[in-house]
Amino acid sequence: MSEPQPTTPVPEQVLDAATRLFAAHGYEGTSLSAIAEEVGIRKPSLLYHYPSKEELREAVLGRLFSHWTEVLPRILQAATTGSSRFEGLVGEVVGFFVADVDRARLLLREMLDRPVELQRQMDGYLAPWLTIIRDYIRTGQESGVVRADVDPDSYIVHVIQMIVGGIATSNVIAVSHPDDDRADLERHVAEIVRIARSSLFIDTEP
Amino acid sequence: MSEPQPTTPVPEQVLDAATRLFAAHGYEGTSLSAIAEEVGIRKPSLLYHYPSKEELREAVLGRLFSHWTEVLPRILQAATTGSSRFEGLVGEVVGFFVADVDRARLLLREMLDRPVELQRQMDGYLAPWLTIIRDYIRTGQESGVVRADVDPDSYIVHVIQMIVGGIATSNVIAVSHPDDDRADLERHVAEIVRIARSSLFIDTEP
DNA sequence: CCTACCGATCGGTAGG
DNA sequence: CCTACCGATCGGTAGG
Numbered sequence: 001m002s003e004p005q006p007t008t009p010v011p012e013q014v015l016d017a018a019t020r021l022f023a024a025h026g027y028e029g030t031s032l033s034a035i036a037e038e039v040g041i042r043k044p045s046l047l048y049h050y051p052s053k054e055e056l057r058e059a060v061l062g063r064l065f066s067h068w069t070e071v072l073p074r075i076l077q078a079a080t081t082g083s084s085r086f087e088g089l090v091g092e093v094v095g096f097f098v099a100d101v102d103r104a105r106l107l108l109r110e111m112l113d114r115p116v117e118l119q120r121q122m123d124g125y126l127a128p129w130l131t132i133i134r135d136y137i138r139t140g141q142e143s144g145v146v147r148a149d150v151d152p153d154s155y156i157v158h159v160i161q162m163i164v165g166g167i168a169t170s171n172v173i174a175v176s177h178p179d180d181d182r183a184d185l186e187r188h189v190a191e192i193v194r195i196a197r198s199s200l201f202i203d204t205e206p
Numbered sequence: 207m208s209e210p211q212p213t214t215p216v217p218e219q220v221l222d223a224a225t226r227l228f229a230a231h232g233y234e235g236t237s238l239s240a241i242a243e244e245v246g247i248r249k250p251s252l253l254y255h256y257p258s259k260e261e262l263r264e265a266v267l268g269r270l271f272s273h274w275t276e277v278l279p280r281i282l283q284a285a286t287t288g289s290s291r292f293e294g295l296v297g298e299v300v301g302f303f304v305a306d307v308d309r310a311r312l313l314l315r316e317m318l319d320r321p322v323e324l325q326r327q328m329d330g331y332l333a334p335w336l337t338i339i340r341d342y343i344r345t346g347q348e349s350g351v352v353r354a355d356v357d358p359d360s361y362i363v364h365v366i367q368m369i370v371g372g373i374a375t376s377n378v379i380a381v382s383h384p385d386d387d388r389a390d391l392e393r394h395v396a397e398i399v400r401i402a403r404s405s406l407f408i409d410t411e412p
Numbered sequence: 413c414c415t416a417c418c419g420a421t422c423g424g425t426a427g428g
Numbered sequence: 429c430c431t432a433c434c435g436a437t438c439g440g441t442a443g444g
Contacts (some may be wrong), residue, residue: 028232028234029319040413106336113235151393158372238424251430258424
Protein backbone atom coordinates (compact mmCIF):
# COMPACT_ATOMS: atom_id res chain seq x y z
CA MET A 1 0.00 0.00 0.00
CA SER A 2 3.06 2.34 0.23
CA GLU A 3 3.74 4.75 -2.64
CA PRO A 4 6.84 4.54 -4.89
CA GLN A 5 9.96 5.94 -3.22
CA PRO A 6 10.58 9.52 -4.46
CA THR A 7 7.10 10.89 -3.71
CA THR A 8 6.32 14.23 -5.33
CA PRO A 9 5.76 16.90 -2.66
CA VAL A 10 2.07 17.64 -2.13
CA PRO A 11 2.28 21.36 -3.06
CA GLU A 12 3.75 20.35 -6.41
CA GLN A 13 1.06 17.70 -6.91
CA VAL A 14 -1.53 20.40 -6.24
CA LEU A 15 0.13 22.68 -8.79
CA ASP A 16 0.14 19.90 -11.38
CA ALA A 17 -3.51 19.04 -10.83
CA ALA A 18 -4.56 22.70 -10.85
CA THR A 19 -2.66 23.25 -14.11
CA ARG A 20 -4.43 20.35 -15.79
CA LEU A 21 -7.90 21.31 -14.56
CA PHE A 22 -7.57 25.07 -15.14
CA ALA A 23 -6.36 24.33 -18.67
CA ALA A 24 -9.23 21.93 -19.38
CA HIS A 25 -12.17 23.68 -17.68
CA GLY A 26 -10.96 27.18 -16.89
CA TYR A 27 -10.51 28.91 -13.53
CA GLU A 28 -14.22 29.47 -12.88
CA GLY A 29 -15.04 25.99 -14.12
CA THR A 30 -12.69 24.29 -11.66
CA SER A 31 -13.54 23.85 -7.97
CA LEU A 32 -10.99 23.52 -5.19
CA SER A 33 -12.65 20.22 -4.22
CA ALA A 34 -12.02 18.84 -7.71
CA ILE A 35 -8.32 19.72 -7.47
CA ALA A 36 -8.06 18.27 -3.97
CA GLU A 37 -9.76 15.08 -5.06
CA GLU A 38 -7.30 14.58 -7.92
CA VAL A 39 -4.41 14.87 -5.45
CA GLY A 40 -6.12 12.60 -2.94
CA ILE A 41 -6.59 15.10 -0.11
CA ARG A 42 -9.47 17.26 1.23
CA LYS A 43 -10.18 20.85 0.35
CA PRO A 44 -9.05 22.37 3.70
CA SER A 45 -5.71 20.59 3.34
CA LEU A 46 -5.26 22.16 -0.07
CA LEU A 47 -6.02 25.58 1.43
CA TYR A 48 -3.20 25.05 3.91
CA HIS A 49 -0.65 25.01 1.07
CA TYR A 50 -2.34 27.73 -1.00
CA PRO A 51 -4.41 30.00 1.25
CA SER A 52 -6.90 30.97 -1.46
CA LYS A 53 -7.98 29.92 -4.94
CA GLU A 54 -6.60 33.18 -6.30
CA GLU A 55 -3.15 32.50 -4.84
CA LEU A 56 -3.22 29.03 -6.37
CA ARG A 57 -3.92 30.58 -9.75
CA GLU A 58 -0.98 32.92 -9.35
CA ALA A 59 1.29 30.02 -8.40
CA VAL A 60 0.23 28.08 -11.51
CA LEU A 61 0.89 31.03 -13.81
CA GLY A 62 4.07 31.95 -11.98
CA ARG A 63 5.55 28.53 -12.69
CA LEU A 64 4.63 28.82 -16.36
CA PHE A 65 6.21 32.26 -16.74
CA SER A 66 9.35 31.49 -14.73
CA HIS A 67 10.03 28.40 -16.83
CA TRP A 68 9.68 30.62 -19.83
CA THR A 69 11.96 33.47 -18.75
CA GLU A 70 14.50 30.86 -17.69
CA VAL A 71 14.72 29.26 -21.11
CA LEU A 72 14.42 32.35 -23.34
CA PRO A 73 17.86 33.90 -22.79
CA ARG A 74 19.56 30.61 -23.65
CA ILE A 75 17.84 30.33 -27.04
CA LEU A 76 18.41 33.93 -28.01
CA GLN A 77 22.13 33.63 -27.43
CA ALA A 78 22.53 30.13 -28.85
CA ALA A 79 22.15 30.65 -32.59
CA THR A 80 23.92 33.48 -34.36
CA THR A 81 23.22 33.49 -38.08
CA GLY A 82 19.97 34.97 -39.33
CA SER A 83 17.99 32.00 -40.56
CA SER A 84 19.34 29.50 -38.05
CA ARG A 85 18.48 31.91 -35.24
CA PHE A 86 14.98 32.03 -36.68
CA GLU A 87 14.70 28.23 -36.80
CA GLY A 88 16.07 27.91 -33.28
CA LEU A 89 13.78 30.52 -31.82
CA VAL A 90 10.59 29.30 -33.46
CA GLY A 91 11.52 25.70 -32.75
CA GLU A 92 12.04 26.45 -29.09
CA VAL A 93 8.75 28.30 -28.72
CA VAL A 94 6.93 25.48 -30.47
CA GLY A 95 8.79 22.87 -28.42
CA PHE A 96 7.89 24.58 -25.16
CA PHE A 97 4.17 24.43 -25.87
CA VAL A 98 4.13 21.05 -27.61
CA ALA A 99 5.90 19.47 -24.62
CA ASP A 100 2.76 20.31 -22.64
CA VAL A 101 -0.27 21.62 -24.49
CA ASP A 102 -1.77 22.76 -21.18
CA ARG A 103 0.76 25.59 -21.21
CA ALA A 104 -0.76 26.94 -24.39
CA ARG A 105 -4.32 26.48 -23.14
CA LEU A 106 -3.58 28.19 -19.86
CA LEU A 107 -2.00 31.17 -21.61
CA LEU A 108 -4.87 31.48 -24.07
CA ARG A 109 -7.44 31.33 -21.27
CA GLU A 110 -5.59 33.99 -19.34
CA MET A 111 -5.62 36.23 -22.43
CA LEU A 112 -9.41 35.91 -22.52
CA ASP A 113 -10.12 36.02 -18.77
CA ARG A 114 -7.68 38.67 -17.56
CA PRO A 115 -6.37 40.69 -20.50
CA VAL A 116 -5.34 43.73 -18.48
CA GLU A 117 -3.44 41.87 -15.77
CA LEU A 118 -1.75 39.58 -18.31
CA GLN A 119 -0.61 42.45 -20.49
CA ARG A 120 1.02 44.09 -17.46
CA GLN A 121 2.81 40.86 -16.54
CA MET A 122 3.92 40.23 -20.13
CA ASP A 123 5.31 43.73 -20.36
CA GLY A 124 7.52 43.02 -17.38
CA TYR A 125 8.63 39.51 -18.33
CA LEU A 126 8.84 39.65 -22.11
CA ALA A 127 9.25 43.24 -23.24
CA PRO A 128 13.08 43.21 -23.28
CA TRP A 129 13.15 40.02 -25.35
CA LEU A 130 10.61 41.27 -27.82
CA THR A 131 12.75 44.36 -28.33
CA ILE A 132 15.74 42.19 -29.22
CA ILE A 133 13.74 40.16 -31.73
CA ARG A 134 12.24 43.29 -33.26
CA ASP A 135 15.67 44.87 -33.76
CA TYR A 136 16.87 41.64 -35.29
CA ILE A 137 14.04 41.73 -37.82
CA ARG A 138 14.81 45.36 -38.67
CA THR A 139 18.45 44.54 -39.24
CA GLY A 140 17.34 41.78 -41.61
CA GLN A 141 15.21 44.29 -43.48
CA GLU A 142 18.14 46.66 -43.92
CA SER A 143 20.39 43.89 -45.21
CA GLY A 144 17.65 42.73 -47.57
CA VAL A 145 17.01 39.19 -46.31
CA VAL A 146 13.75 40.10 -44.58
CA ARG A 147 10.74 41.45 -46.50
CA ALA A 148 10.48 45.23 -46.32
CA ASP A 149 6.73 45.24 -45.70
CA VAL A 150 6.92 43.19 -42.50
CA ASP A 151 5.55 45.05 -39.45
CA PRO A 152 8.00 43.65 -36.88
CA ASP A 153 5.99 44.15 -33.67
CA SER A 154 2.80 42.93 -35.23
CA TYR A 155 4.52 40.02 -36.96
CA ILE A 156 6.02 38.67 -33.72
CA VAL A 157 2.73 38.88 -31.89
CA HIS A 158 0.79 37.04 -34.58
CA VAL A 159 3.31 34.29 -35.04
CA ILE A 160 3.25 33.67 -31.30
CA GLN A 161 -0.54 33.85 -31.43
CA MET A 162 -0.63 31.30 -34.24
CA ILE A 163 1.69 28.92 -32.38
CA VAL A 164 -0.07 29.19 -29.02
CA GLY A 165 -3.55 29.09 -30.52
CA GLY A 166 -2.76 26.29 -32.93
CA ILE A 167 -1.30 24.06 -30.23
CA ALA A 168 -3.95 24.91 -27.61
CA THR A 169 -6.75 23.97 -29.96
CA SER A 170 -4.96 21.17 -31.80
CA ASN A 171 -7.65 18.71 -30.75
CA VAL A 172 -10.37 20.79 -32.45
CA ILE A 173 -8.57 21.49 -35.69
CA ALA A 174 -7.49 17.92 -36.36
CA VAL A 175 -7.40 17.35 -40.07
CA SER A 176 -5.64 14.19 -41.11
CA HIS A 177 -5.18 11.43 -38.54
CA PRO A 178 -8.26 11.37 -36.32
CA ASP A 179 -6.74 8.34 -34.59
CA ASP A 180 -3.20 9.70 -34.24
CA ASP A 181 -3.09 13.05 -32.40
CA ARG A 182 0.68 13.05 -32.27
CA ALA A 183 1.24 12.87 -36.03
CA ASP A 184 -1.48 15.45 -36.65
CA LEU A 185 0.14 17.87 -34.22
CA GLU A 186 3.52 17.49 -35.95
CA ARG A 187 1.95 18.16 -39.32
CA HIS A 188 0.32 21.32 -37.96
CA VAL A 189 3.58 22.48 -36.42
CA ALA A 190 5.42 22.01 -39.69
CA GLU A 191 2.90 24.20 -41.53
CA ILE A 192 2.99 26.87 -38.80
CA VAL A 193 6.77 27.09 -39.12
CA ARG A 194 6.48 27.26 -42.91
CA ILE A 195 3.96 30.11 -42.72
CA ALA A 196 6.14 32.01 -40.25
CA ARG A 197 9.29 31.56 -42.32
CA SER A 198 7.90 32.26 -45.79
CA SER A 199 6.07 35.39 -44.65
CA LEU A 200 9.24 36.78 -43.05
CA PHE A 201 12.13 36.09 -45.45
CA ILE A 202 12.47 37.11 -49.06
CA ASP A 203 12.52 34.08 -51.36
CA THR A 204 16.12 33.43 -52.40
CA GLU A 205 15.31 31.15 -55.35
CA PRO A 206 11.89 31.81 -56.88
CA MET B 207 -40.84 56.68 -18.38
CA SER B 208 -41.77 54.81 -21.61
CA GLU B 209 -39.00 53.22 -23.69
CA PRO B 210 -38.07 54.38 -27.23
CA GLN B 211 -40.46 53.08 -29.88
CA PRO B 212 -38.97 50.02 -31.63
CA THR B 213 -38.16 48.06 -28.46
CA THR B 214 -35.92 45.04 -29.01
CA PRO B 215 -37.74 41.81 -28.10
CA VAL B 216 -36.70 40.48 -24.71
CA PRO B 217 -35.41 37.09 -25.99
CA GLU B 218 -33.07 38.96 -28.31
CA GLN B 219 -31.94 41.27 -25.51
CA VAL B 220 -31.17 38.17 -23.46
CA LEU B 221 -29.18 36.71 -26.34
CA ASP B 222 -27.20 39.93 -26.71
CA ALA B 223 -26.41 40.17 -23.01
CA ALA B 224 -25.48 36.49 -22.81
CA THR B 225 -23.17 36.87 -25.81
CA ARG B 226 -21.35 39.79 -24.20
CA LEU B 227 -21.00 38.14 -20.81
CA PHE B 228 -20.07 34.66 -22.08
CA ALA B 229 -17.44 36.27 -24.29
CA ALA B 230 -16.00 38.34 -21.44
CA HIS B 231 -16.15 35.89 -18.51
CA GLY B 232 -16.86 32.50 -20.06
CA TYR B 233 -19.86 30.20 -19.61
CA GLU B 234 -18.95 29.01 -16.11
CA GLY B 235 -17.97 32.53 -15.09
CA THR B 236 -21.37 33.99 -16.01
CA SER B 237 -24.47 33.54 -13.82
CA LEU B 238 -28.03 33.63 -15.09
CA SER B 239 -28.73 36.40 -12.56
CA ALA B 240 -25.99 38.55 -14.09
CA ILE B 241 -27.51 38.14 -17.56
CA ALA B 242 -31.02 38.86 -16.26
CA GLU B 243 -29.79 41.96 -14.45
CA GLU B 244 -28.22 43.36 -17.61
CA VAL B 245 -31.55 42.96 -19.41
CA GLY B 246 -33.49 44.40 -16.48
CA ILE B 247 -35.54 41.33 -15.57
CA ARG B 248 -35.36 38.58 -12.91
CA LYS B 249 -33.78 35.19 -13.32
CA PRO B 250 -37.07 33.18 -13.44
CA SER B 251 -38.26 35.44 -16.27
CA LEU B 252 -35.13 34.66 -18.23
CA LEU B 253 -35.72 30.96 -17.70
CA TYR B 254 -39.14 31.35 -19.28
CA HIS B 255 -37.52 32.32 -22.61
CA TYR B 256 -34.61 29.87 -22.36
CA PRO B 257 -35.56 26.94 -20.13
CA SER B 258 -31.98 26.22 -19.03
CA LYS B 259 -28.54 27.79 -19.06
CA GLU B 260 -27.38 25.10 -21.46
CA GLU B 261 -30.14 25.93 -23.96
CA LEU B 262 -29.20 29.60 -23.72
CA ARG B 263 -25.64 28.70 -24.60
CA GLU B 264 -26.82 26.76 -27.63
CA ALA B 265 -28.95 29.68 -28.76
CA VAL B 266 -25.99 32.06 -28.50
CA LEU B 267 -23.74 29.76 -30.53
CA GLY B 268 -26.51 28.94 -32.97
CA ARG B 269 -26.91 32.60 -33.87
CA LEU B 270 -23.18 32.96 -34.40
CA PHE B 271 -22.97 29.93 -36.67
CA SER B 272 -26.09 30.70 -38.67
CA HIS B 273 -24.89 34.23 -39.42
CA TRP B 274 -21.69 32.64 -40.62
CA THR B 275 -23.18 29.98 -42.88
CA GLU B 276 -25.48 32.63 -44.29
CA VAL B 277 -22.66 34.91 -45.38
CA LEU B 278 -20.11 32.33 -46.54
CA PRO B 279 -21.73 31.20 -49.82
CA ARG B 280 -22.04 34.80 -50.99
CA ILE B 281 -18.34 35.54 -50.57
CA LEU B 282 -17.16 32.35 -52.18
CA GLN B 283 -19.17 33.06 -55.32
CA ALA B 284 -18.51 36.80 -55.45
CA ALA B 285 -14.88 37.01 -56.54
CA THR B 286 -13.59 34.90 -59.40
CA THR B 287 -9.89 35.52 -60.07
CA GLY B 288 -7.29 33.85 -57.85
CA SER B 289 -5.81 36.69 -55.86
CA SER B 290 -8.97 38.82 -55.68
CA ARG B 291 -10.88 35.80 -54.40
CA PHE B 292 -8.20 35.47 -51.74
CA GLU B 293 -8.48 39.13 -50.72
CA GLY B 294 -12.26 38.92 -50.67
CA LEU B 295 -12.36 35.76 -48.61
CA VAL B 296 -9.80 36.82 -46.03
CA GLY B 297 -11.30 40.30 -45.88
CA GLU B 298 -14.75 38.89 -45.20
CA VAL B 299 -13.55 36.56 -42.45
CA VAL B 300 -11.64 39.40 -40.84
CA GLY B 301 -14.58 41.78 -41.26
CA PHE B 302 -16.98 39.33 -39.64
CA PHE B 303 -14.91 39.09 -36.47
CA VAL B 304 -13.77 42.73 -36.36
CA ALA B 305 -17.40 43.88 -36.58
CA ASP B 306 -17.89 42.23 -33.19
CA VAL B 307 -14.84 40.93 -31.36
CA ASP B 308 -17.12 38.94 -29.05
CA ARG B 309 -17.69 36.55 -31.94
CA ALA B 310 -13.99 35.69 -31.96
CA ARG B 311 -13.83 35.39 -28.18
CA LEU B 312 -16.88 33.15 -28.05
CA LEU B 313 -15.48 30.84 -30.72
CA LEU B 314 -12.08 30.66 -29.03
CA ARG B 315 -13.66 29.87 -25.66
CA GLU B 316 -15.76 27.15 -27.23
CA MET B 317 -12.63 25.61 -28.75
CA LEU B 318 -11.12 25.42 -25.27
CA ASP B 319 -14.23 24.45 -23.31
CA ARG B 320 -15.93 21.97 -25.64
CA PRO B 321 -13.49 20.80 -28.29
CA VAL B 322 -15.32 17.59 -29.13
CA GLU B 323 -18.78 19.09 -29.53
CA LEU B 324 -17.44 22.05 -31.50
CA GLN B 325 -15.49 19.87 -33.91
CA ARG B 326 -18.65 17.89 -34.63
CA GLN B 327 -20.63 21.07 -35.28
CA MET B 328 -17.88 22.57 -37.43
CA ASP B 329 -17.73 19.43 -39.52
CA GLY B 330 -21.40 19.82 -40.34
CA TYR B 331 -21.44 23.56 -40.97
CA LEU B 332 -18.06 24.23 -42.52
CA ALA B 333 -16.69 21.04 -44.04
CA PRO B 334 -18.15 21.61 -47.56
CA TRP B 335 -16.73 25.14 -47.70
CA LEU B 336 -13.32 24.07 -46.49
CA THR B 337 -13.25 21.49 -49.28
CA ILE B 338 -13.88 24.19 -51.87
CA ILE B 339 -11.10 26.39 -50.53
CA ARG B 340 -8.71 23.46 -50.34
CA ASP B 341 -9.35 22.52 -53.98
CA TYR B 342 -8.87 26.14 -54.95
CA ILE B 343 -5.45 26.18 -53.27
CA ARG B 344 -4.49 22.93 -55.02
CA THR B 345 -5.48 24.36 -58.40
CA GLY B 346 -3.28 27.35 -57.64
CA GLN B 347 -0.40 25.01 -56.89
CA GLU B 348 -0.80 23.22 -60.21
CA SER B 349 -0.88 26.50 -62.14
CA GLY B 350 2.18 27.71 -60.25
CA VAL B 351 0.80 30.78 -58.48
CA VAL B 352 0.61 29.09 -55.09
CA ARG B 353 3.70 27.76 -53.31
CA ALA B 354 4.17 24.02 -53.80
CA ASP B 355 5.05 23.37 -50.15
CA VAL B 356 1.77 24.71 -48.77
CA ASP B 357 -0.22 22.11 -46.82
CA PRO B 358 -3.72 23.26 -47.85
CA ASP B 359 -5.79 21.84 -44.98
CA SER B 360 -3.31 22.89 -42.36
CA TYR B 361 -2.79 26.32 -43.94
CA ILE B 362 -6.50 27.17 -43.88
CA VAL B 363 -6.87 26.13 -40.27
CA HIS B 364 -3.92 28.20 -39.09
CA VAL B 365 -4.86 31.31 -40.99
CA ILE B 366 -8.33 31.14 -39.46
CA GLN B 367 -6.72 30.46 -36.10
CA MET B 368 -4.47 33.51 -36.49
CA ILE B 369 -7.40 35.73 -37.45
CA VAL B 370 -9.76 34.54 -34.71
CA GLY B 371 -7.05 34.46 -32.05
CA GLY B 372 -5.54 37.77 -33.05
CA ILE B 373 -8.87 39.59 -32.95
CA ALA B 374 -10.13 37.86 -29.79
CA THR B 375 -7.02 38.86 -27.89
CA SER B 376 -6.42 42.19 -29.59
CA ASN B 377 -6.69 43.99 -26.27
CA VAL B 378 -3.81 41.95 -24.83
CA ILE B 379 -1.44 42.19 -27.76
CA ALA B 380 -1.73 45.95 -28.26
CA VAL B 381 1.53 47.26 -29.52
CA SER B 382 1.34 50.77 -30.87
CA HIS B 383 -1.56 53.00 -29.81
CA PRO B 384 -2.42 52.16 -26.21
CA ASP B 385 -4.98 54.96 -26.35
CA ASP B 386 -6.49 54.07 -29.72
CA ASP B 387 -7.73 50.46 -29.85
CA ARG B 388 -9.30 50.95 -33.24
CA ALA B 389 -6.11 51.98 -35.04
CA ASP B 390 -4.17 49.23 -33.30
CA LEU B 391 -6.66 46.60 -34.43
CA GLU B 392 -6.44 47.79 -38.04
CA ARG B 393 -2.68 47.62 -37.95
CA HIS B 394 -2.84 44.06 -36.63
CA VAL B 395 -5.34 43.07 -39.29
CA ALA B 396 -3.13 44.45 -42.04
CA GLU B 397 -0.18 42.36 -40.86
CA ILE B 398 -2.34 39.23 -40.50
CA VAL B 399 -3.48 39.60 -44.10
CA ARG B 400 0.10 40.17 -45.23
CA ILE B 401 1.31 37.02 -43.44
CA ALA B 402 -1.52 34.97 -44.95
CA ARG B 403 -0.90 36.27 -48.48
CA SER B 404 2.88 36.12 -48.58
CA SER B 405 2.98 32.60 -47.15
CA LEU B 406 0.50 31.36 -49.76
CA PHE B 407 1.47 32.92 -53.11
CA ILE B 408 4.77 32.73 -54.92
CA ASP B 409 6.43 36.13 -55.15
CA THR B 410 5.90 37.50 -58.68
CA GLU B 411 8.57 40.20 -58.50
CA PRO B 412 11.40 39.42 -56.09
C1' DC C 413 -3.66 16.59 7.26
C1' DC C 414 -8.79 15.97 9.01
C1' DT C 415 -14.16 16.77 10.34
C1' DA C 416 -17.54 20.02 10.85
C1' DC C 417 -19.39 24.01 9.60
C1' DC C 418 -20.17 29.02 7.69
C1' DG C 419 -22.73 32.44 4.54
C1' DA C 420 -23.25 33.23 -0.27
C1' DT C 421 -24.51 31.98 -4.59
C1' DC C 422 -25.51 28.68 -8.07
C1' DG C 423 -29.24 26.72 -11.62
C1' DG C 424 -33.80 25.72 -11.48
C1' DT C 425 -38.99 25.12 -9.77
C1' DA C 426 -43.72 26.28 -7.76
C1' DG C 427 -47.27 28.98 -8.23
C1' DG C 428 -49.50 32.79 -9.49
C1' DC D 429 -43.20 38.76 -15.93
C1' DC D 430 -42.86 38.34 -10.49
C1' DT D 431 -41.88 36.55 -5.27
C1' DA D 432 -40.57 32.84 -2.68
C1' DC D 433 -38.18 28.98 -2.25
C1' DC D 434 -35.45 24.39 -3.25
C1' DG D 435 -31.12 21.37 -2.74
C1' DA D 436 -26.42 21.53 -4.16
C1' DT D 437 -22.15 23.46 -4.31
C1' DC D 438 -19.06 27.22 -3.96
C1' DG D 439 -14.64 29.36 -1.43
C1' DG D 440 -13.13 29.64 2.97
C1' DT D 441 -12.76 29.17 8.45
C1' DA D 442 -12.59 26.98 13.23
C1' DG D 443 -10.41 23.97 15.75
C1' DG D 444 -7.88 20.26 16.53
